[in-house]
Amino acid sequence: MKQPTICPRFEKAISLLSQRWTALVIYRLLSGPQRFSEIQSAIGISGKVLSERLKDLEQQGIVTRKVIPEMPVVIEYSLTEKGHSLEPILREIENWSQLWIPPLAE
């Protein structure tokens, strides 16, 4: 075999980012802490998968969960430093999409 195998750290990053919804959840949180239902309605993800993703992301140290004991309890999700460090990647994607995805694409 002559092809160099792909770096496992890179592969891990890819598998994180290419899990469905994950990038969009992080992107949303870039604009500040949000609640479960805010994320849900903003990106159109099901409650089931969103709760799975948020648990994953929390475990990977990308997202923090904070319970605020208000009158209906509020749960606030936000990015950790590691989470924020993904911003340049998402900005590159944003930028690329403006250059290469036609405006009318559904």
Place this chain on the structure above:
Amino acid sequence: MKQPTICPRFEKAISLLSQRWTALVIYRLLSGPQRFSEIQSAIGISGKVLSERLKDLEQQGIVTRKVIPEMPVVIEYSLTEKGHSLEPILREIENWSQLWIPPLAE
């Protein structure tokens, strides 16, 4: 609703890149044209899904397929200009992974 909805162009870019294997296929092709079987063994994708992905990517103008009529026929896949324009994104991911993914991670 107070949350601004996510830009559809950005969403499209994300859905492209977060399809399983797509980013790895493009990443491989960044180092030059490759054959079906090379891509397959380098990233460990099944033939079935690889052929689906390559068709998709061809249709989206990211990859080109070229038939070279050699003795066993050789089919060479390479990136278009649009495909190459994704390089900065993949480099950011590569860079991020070196900073934030622990070396021993399986």
Place this chain on the structure above:
DNA sequence: TTTATATACTTACTTTATGTAACTAAGTAT
């Protein structure tokens, strides 16, 4: 007291995506 509302989930079930392994097509070579 029952009924209703709200948030943040979870559960059961269905549909879609992916994996696996065997098979096909076209062209040599033996």
Place this chain on the structure above:
DNA sequence: ATACTTAGTTACATAAAGTAAGTATATAAA
């Protein structure tokens, strides 16, 4: 004719995601 190679495809099995209803906790309304 038989076997070998590359680039796939097909049929079937498993895993991931979607959908809709249900749960837990708390507040307020009838």
